[in-house]
Amino acid sequence: TTTSIALAEGMAKINQKAMLSLREPSLGPVFGVKGGATGGGLASIAPSDDINLHFTGDMHALTSSINLISAVIDNHIFQGNELRINPERIVWNRAMDMNDRALREIIVGRGEKNGVERKDGFVITVASELMAILCLAKDANDFRDRIQKMIVAYNFDEEPVTVQDLKISHAIMKLMRDALKPNLVQTIENNPVLI
Structure with missing residues (x-):
């Protein structure tokens, strides 16, 4: 700097x-x-x-968008898993704008009646793929196109599951409108x- x-x-x-x-x-x-x-x-x-x-507040918007994706993945699995997401092949991490080594590797889904317990973790917000896309996108359309292609997991057939498959690009764009x-x-x- x-x-x-x-x-x-x-x-x-x-x-x-x-x-x-x-x-x-x-x-x-x-x-x-x-x-x-x-x-x-x-x-x-x-x-x-x-x-x-x-x-x-750009970091807050970015962190909220990253964690929205995580929440939608977990909710999708909980609600029947139409996309057949393999819980052991989720490659998307949660994020926070703070160094907290204890949260780098965690177990989620504990305590829920029908929860799916699995390994997860947090990355610092600026180290996320979404931050890289924010820095590289030339405009809002380019940003939306890039986020739709982000691979967040793989299904049981080892096919990629993207943000576009989760149908949340519009919500992310709303959260990120000022950060762009x-x-x-x-x-x-x-x-x-x-x-």
Whole structure:
């Protein structure tokens, strides 16, 4: 982050137009050893505290979308499993925007009368496939096309099950509608940064 900010500042110093693009920081590293993700010293972006702590709620929208997919998978299996999802071949993890090693590998489905007990886990939100798609999508249509193709599980015939099969792309698009929009902030030398 600091190197990217310094490069943008350097380009501006030599009268070159430059606009930096960074992703919104995760809370995990902010509270860990790495610290915030707004640079340091003279290579910083502002408003630092706002950016590091929730900013516009994009991480919440992303985390909610990821966990919606998990909830729909589990509910689909519980309600009769029309797609024949193999509980041992679910490749989609839940997410949270915090480092919590105890939740990396968990067992879900315990305590339910007809629950399907299975291994699951959490990833930090920024390490999810959905975050990668958010960073790579060129517009809302591209984002929707990419999320529909995400493989979340395999059925008992080892065929992939996608988000499109679960019929929840519209719900994800609603949750992510504001997260798809860039946020304009600035370096401490007043150069533009998109987050």
